Amino acid sequence: MTASTRALRRATGFGPVLIALALFWLALIIGAPLATVVAEAWSKGSEAFFNIFKQPDALAAIRLTIIVAAIAVPLNAAFGLAAGWSIAKFEFRGKALLLALIDLPLSISPVISGLVWVLVFGARGWFGPILDVAGVKIIFALPGIVLGTILVTVSLIAREIIPLMAEQGSDEELAATTLGAGGWTVFRRVTLPNVRWALLHGVLLCNARAMGEFGAVSVLSGHIRGLTETLPLHVEALYNDYDFVGAFAAASLLAGLAVVTLIAKSALERVGAPRSTT
Amino acid sequence: MVALAPSLGTILDVRRRAAWREPSALPGFRGAFAFTLVYAGLIILLPLAALVARPWEHSPADLVHGILQPRTLAALRLSFVAALAAAVVNTAAGLVIAWVLNRYDFPGRRVVDALVDLPFALPTAVAGIALATLYGPNGWIGSLLAPLGVKVAFTPLGVFVALLAVGLPFVVRAVQPVLEDLDTALEEAAQTLGANTLQTFARVILPALSPALLTGFSLAFARGAGEYGSVIFIAGNMPGVSEIGPLVIVTRLEAYDYAGAAAVGLTMLAISLAVLIATNWAQVRLARRGAP
Amino acid sequence: MASGLSRREVLATSGAMALVASGVASAEPNVTLLNVSYDPTREFHKAFDVLFAADWRKRTGQILTINQSYDGSGKQARAVVDGLQADVVTLGLAYDIDSIAQRGLIAPNWQSRLPSNSSPYTSTIVFLVRAGNPKGIHDWLDLVKPGVGVITPNPNTSGGARWSYLAALGFATRHNGGDETRALGFVRGLYHNVPVLDTGARGSTNTFVQRGLGDVLLGWENEAMLAIDEVGPGKFEIIRPKLSILAEPPVSVVDKVVDKRGTRAVSEAYLKFLYTVAAQELAVKHHFRPRNRTVAARYASTFPALDLITIERFGGWKVAQAKHFADGGTFDKIYQPS
Incomplete structure (x- = not known):
C-alpha cells in the first residue's frame, strides 16, 4: 500500500510500446463501454440528461443507494479493522481458515449472494415464520438490501488492511504498550495511522462497489418503485421503460460517482504517501 | 463498533485461550476477535450454511442427475472455460498495465490508474447494456468486426469479452503493491551484470511477481465464473451454446426448484474455491522457493 | 425509511x-x-x-x-x-x-x-417485422424458413415466451393434423432460427429494435404495438398470423x-x-x-379478430408447464443433440 516514493522513469526503450499497449487495452476494455454510456446519456441533449434528476423515483433511488452504502461501508470497515487486529497482531489456531472465510464472498456469484439471504430470511426460509410473527421485514426491504450489499463487499476492506498490518508486525504497538499506553490508545495512535491509506483505499473501493451492486440487490429488493429500488435497479427499470436516455443518464451518474471516488482515492494517496511511508 | 467489541468480548469469554493462542503483550484480542467471528458468522457463514443445507431435499441421485444434465454441464463448462480464458488474458494484460502504471510517467497516469477499478464499481447491468450496445451488430465495435465475419455479441465470445473487463482490476491491483515494493536495485544489479531487459524481466521480476499474478488470476477467474449481470446482456443465452452457469441457477429458481438452484450454486462455488485453494497452495510453494 | x-x-x-x-x-x-x-x-x-x-x-x-x-x-x-x-x-x-x-x-x-x-x-402472440417486411413473413410457416432470424425470449424465464411457444405448438399441431411429433418438429425448427434467447420480453424487444438483430420478433401483441409507439411508426410493422393463442x-x-x-x-x-x-x-x-x-x-379494427386457441387446448397451465417447460420438458429437448 505504500504509494510511490520512487521517481518514475521517463519511458525509454520498450517503454513507449508498453504504454501504448496498456492504454489501447484499457481504452478497449474499459474506456469504450464508459464512452458508450456517456454518449447514449447525452444523445438527446443536456435537457433530457438532467431530466432524470427531477423524477421523484430516481431521487428516491439515489437516496436509498446512499443510505445502503452509509450502513454497509462503516460496518465492513469496522469488520476489516477488527479482523486485521486479531489476525495480524496475534497468533491463534485456525487463522488460515478465518482468512479463507473472509476471501470466500469474492468467489460467490452475485445471484447466489442474493439467494442465500432469501433462504435464510425469506417467508419460506429458516427464520421466515419467526420474522412473520414478529412483524419484522428483512427481505424486500432495507435490511435485506443492506445484507446483500454487505455480503458482496465484506472482503474488500479486510483484504486491504490485513496484509499491510501483517507486514507491519506489532513492534510499534508493543513499544507503545510498554510505555504504558492502553489498548484503545495504541490502536488509535499507532495502528490506525499506519493503515489509514489502506483503510481509505478499501473504504472507497467498498463504497463504489456497494453503490453499484446489482445482482444480489436485484434478488432482495422487491423492485418497488420509489421504495426499494436502488440506483442500479432503477437503471434497469428505466431501460425497460424505453427511457434509454434516462437509463444511461442514471448509469453515467453511477459511473461518474465511481470515477470521482477512484480519482479522489488516487489523489489522496499522493498527498498522504510521503507521510505514510516513514 | 469498536466500543461494542469489548462488550461482545466479555460475553463470549474465550476460556481455552492459552491452549490455542500464543500469548501476546498486546491487549484487545478478545474484543476484536469476538467481533470478527460474530460478524463473519452472521454475514458469511450463516447464509452459506443455508446454501449448503438446501440441495439435500432432493435425493443424492436426483442431485447428481440435475448437475450432470447436458444443458447444465454445458453452461458450467462455458462459465468456467470463458472465465479461465479471460483470466489468462487478464493476467498478461494486467501485468503490462500494472508495470506501465508503476514504472513510467506519462500524462494522465493518475486518471488511468483510477479507471482500472471502474469495472469493479460499475453496476454489472450497466456494463452489460453498454457492452451489448458496443458489440452489437450496429455498435461501434460490432460494426467494425462484422465485415471481418467476427461476431462477439450473443455468442460465447461475448461472454469472454465481458469477463475481460470484469477480471482486469483484480490482476492489476494484486500486482501493483508487489511491483511497488520490488527493489529496483535488484533490477539494476542484474542489468549491471550484463543481463538484457528481457533477461532481467524473466529472471528477476517475473519470479518476484508470480505469487501476486497467481492471486490476481485466481480472483479474476472466480469472479468471472460467477458473473451474471454484465454477461447476460451479451451472451445470447442459447442453451448448450451461450448459456452461462448462473443463468441455469436463475432458470431453476424460476421453476421453484430452490434445491436444484442451490446445488448448481454450490457446485460452482466448490469449483471456484478449489481453484482458489490450489493457487494459494502454489503461492506458498512459490514463496518458499523464492525465499533467499 | x-x-x-x-x-x-x-x-x-x-x-x-x-x-x-x-x-x-x-x-x-x-x-x-x-x-x-x-x-x-x-x-x-x-x-x-x-x-x-x-x-x-x-x-x-x-x-x-x-x-x-x-x-x-x-x-x-x-x-x-x-x-x-x-x-x-x-x-x-x-x-x-x-x-x-x-x-x-x-x-x-x-x-x-x-x-x-x-x-x-x-393479448395474443404476433410477429413484429422490419418495415416493408423484407423477408416476406406472413404466417407461422415463414418462421422456419432458412435464413429467417426469429427473436423471442427464453420460455424458462419469460411468461410471454411460454405463450409464444404454445402458440407455435398450437399452430403446428393443427397444421399437422394433430401429429404431436411433427408439431414439435416445427417448434424445434422455429427455435433453431432463434439466435438470442433473452431472459424477458423487453430484453427481446430491445435486441430486435435497438440492436437490429433478427428479422421477426415473436411475442406479445401489446409489446409489439408499444415498440412501434416508442420507436416511431414506419420502422416496423405488425404481422398477425391467422392462428394464435388467447393470452x-x-x-x-x-x-x-x-x-x-x-x-x-x-x-x-x-x-x-x-x-x-x-x-x-x-x-x-x-x-x-x-x-x-x-x-x-x-376497437375491432385496432385488434383484428384472429382464430385464437386457449390454454385449455394444452390441458391447462399445470399440465403445459410440466410437459413443456420443466426440467427435461419439450423445450429442453429442442437443445439436446438428437
Whole structure:
C-alpha cells in the first residue's frame, strides 16, 4: 500500500510500446463501454440528461443507494479493522481458515449472494415464520438490501488492511504498550495511522462497489418503485421503460460517482504517501 | 463498533485461550476477535450454511442427475472455460498495465490508474447494456468486426469479452503493491551484470511477481465464473451454446426448484474455491522457493 | 425509511389529511396498496392507478397510495411466495398465480372469483417485422424458413415466451393434423432460427429494435404495438398470423396479505375496477385487448379478430408447464443433440 516514493522513469526503450499497449487495452476494455454510456446519456441533449434528476423515483433511488452504502461501508470497515487486529497482531489456531472465510464472498456469484439471504430470511426460509410473527421485514426491504450489499463487499476492506498490518508486525504497538499506553490508545495512535491509506483505499473501493451492486440487490429488493429500488435497479427499470436516455443518464451518474471516488482515492494517496511511508 | 467489541468480548469469554493462542503483550484480542467471528458468522457463514443445507431435499441421485444434465454441464463448462480464458488474458494484460502504471510517467497516469477499478464499481447491468450496445451488430465495435465475419455479441465470445473487463482490476491491483515494493536495485544489479531487459524481466521480476499474478488470476477467474449481470446482456443465452452457469441457477429458481438452484450454486462455488485453494497452495510453494 | 422516501403519490394533496373517511371503509384515512406486476403492464398501470385512486377517494374519502413493483412474471410470483407483501398480483400467466396459490397465500379458487378467468384484458402472440417486411413473413410457416432470424425470449424465464411457444405448438399441431411429433418438429425448427434467447420480453424487444438483430420478433401483441409507439411508426410493422393463442394475463388479491393488512376491500375494488369501461378504454390505449364487449366492438379494427386457441387446448397451465417447460420438458429437448 505504500504509494510511490520512487521517481518514475521517463519511458525509454520498450517503454513507449508498453504504454501504448496498456492504454489501447484499457481504452478497449474499459474506456469504450464508459464512452458508450456517456454518449447514449447525452444523445438527446443536456435537457433530457438532467431530466432524470427531477423524477421523484430516481431521487428516491439515489437516496436509498446512499443510505445502503452509509450502513454497509462503516460496518465492513469496522469488520476489516477488527479482523486485521486479531489476525495480524496475534497468533491463534485456525487463522488460515478465518482468512479463507473472509476471501470466500469474492468467489460467490452475485445471484447466489442474493439467494442465500432469501433462504435464510425469506417467508419460506429458516427464520421466515419467526420474522412473520414478529412483524419484522428483512427481505424486500432495507435490511435485506443492506445484507446483500454487505455480503458482496465484506472482503474488500479486510483484504486491504490485513496484509499491510501483517507486514507491519506489532513492534510499534508493543513499544507503545510498554510505555504504558492502553489498548484503545495504541490502536488509535499507532495502528490506525499506519493503515489509514489502506483503510481509505478499501473504504472507497467498498463504497463504489456497494453503490453499484446489482445482482444480489436485484434478488432482495422487491423492485418497488420509489421504495426499494436502488440506483442500479432503477437503471434497469428505466431501460425497460424505453427511457434509454434516462437509463444511461442514471448509469453515467453511477459511473461518474465511481470515477470521482477512484480519482479522489488516487489523489489522496499522493498527498498522504510521503507521510505514510516513514 | 469498536466500543461494542469489548462488550461482545466479555460475553463470549474465550476460556481455552492459552491452549490455542500464543500469548501476546498486546491487549484487545478478545474484543476484536469476538467481533470478527460474530460478524463473519452472521454475514458469511450463516447464509452459506443455508446454501449448503438446501440441495439435500432432493435425493443424492436426483442431485447428481440435475448437475450432470447436458444443458447444465454445458453452461458450467462455458462459465468456467470463458472465465479461465479471460483470466489468462487478464493476467498478461494486467501485468503490462500494472508495470506501465508503476514504472513510467506519462500524462494522465493518475486518471488511468483510477479507471482500472471502474469495472469493479460499475453496476454489472450497466456494463452489460453498454457492452451489448458496443458489440452489437450496429455498435461501434460490432460494426467494425462484422465485415471481418467476427461476431462477439450473443455468442460465447461475448461472454469472454465481458469477463475481460470484469477480471482486469483484480490482476492489476494484486500486482501493483508487489511491483511497488520490488527493489529496483535488484533490477539494476542484474542489468549491471550484463543481463538484457528481457533477461532481467524473466529472471528477476517475473519470479518476484508470480505469487501476486497467481492471486490476481485466481480472483479474476472466480469472479468471472460467477458473473451474471454484465454477461447476460451479451451472451445470447442459447442453451448448450451461450448459456452461462448462473443463468441455469436463475432458470431453476424460476421453476421453484430452490434445491436444484442451490446445488448448481454450490457446485460452482466448490469449483471456484478449489481453484482458489490450489493457487494459494502454489503461492506458498512459490514463496518458499523464492525465499533467499 | 418508508415515509421519507417519495413513493408515487397517486393522490397527494397534503391538505387532504383532514379528510374524514366517509361511510364505506375503515377509520384509517390513508391506505397503501402494493401491486406486484409484470413488466409489460408498467405503462398501463401508471395511468390506471391514477384513475382508480381518484375513484376510490370519491367513494370513500380515503387517500390511496399505490406502490408498484415490476419484473418478470415468474420472478414476481416467487418474490410474493418468498414474502413480498403484495396486496394484489397482476401477472402474465395463470401458472404464476397458481404457484402462489399452491403455497397457501391465495385461495385455490382464485381464477373463478372475477369474471373472464380473472383476466380483465387479454393479448395474443404476433410477429413484429422490419418495415416493408423484407423477408416476406406472413404466417407461422415463414418462421422456419432458412435464413429467417426469429427473436423471442427464453420460455424458462419469460411468461410471454411460454405463450409464444404454445402458440407455435398450437399452430403446428393443427397444421399437422394433430401429429404431436411433427408439431414439435416445427417448434424445434422455429427455435433453431432463434439466435438470442433473452431472459424477458423487453430484453427481446430491445435486441430486435435497438440492436437490429433478427428479422421477426415473436411475442406479445401489446409489446409489439408499444415498440412501434416508442420507436416511431414506419420502422416496423405488425404481422398477425391467422392462428394464435388467447393470452390471458390474470389478476388476484393475495388473501393472506390483505387479511393481515386489512386491505381486502380496497384491493378487491382495485381489481374489479379493471373491468369498468373507463379502465377497459385505458387498457386499449396501452394495447391490451379489452374484455368488455362494447369496448371491444368499438376497437375491432385496432385488434383484428384472429382464430385464437386457449390454454385449455394444452390441458391447462399445470399440465403445459410440466410437459413443456420443466426440467427435461419439450423445450429442453429442442437443445439436446438428437
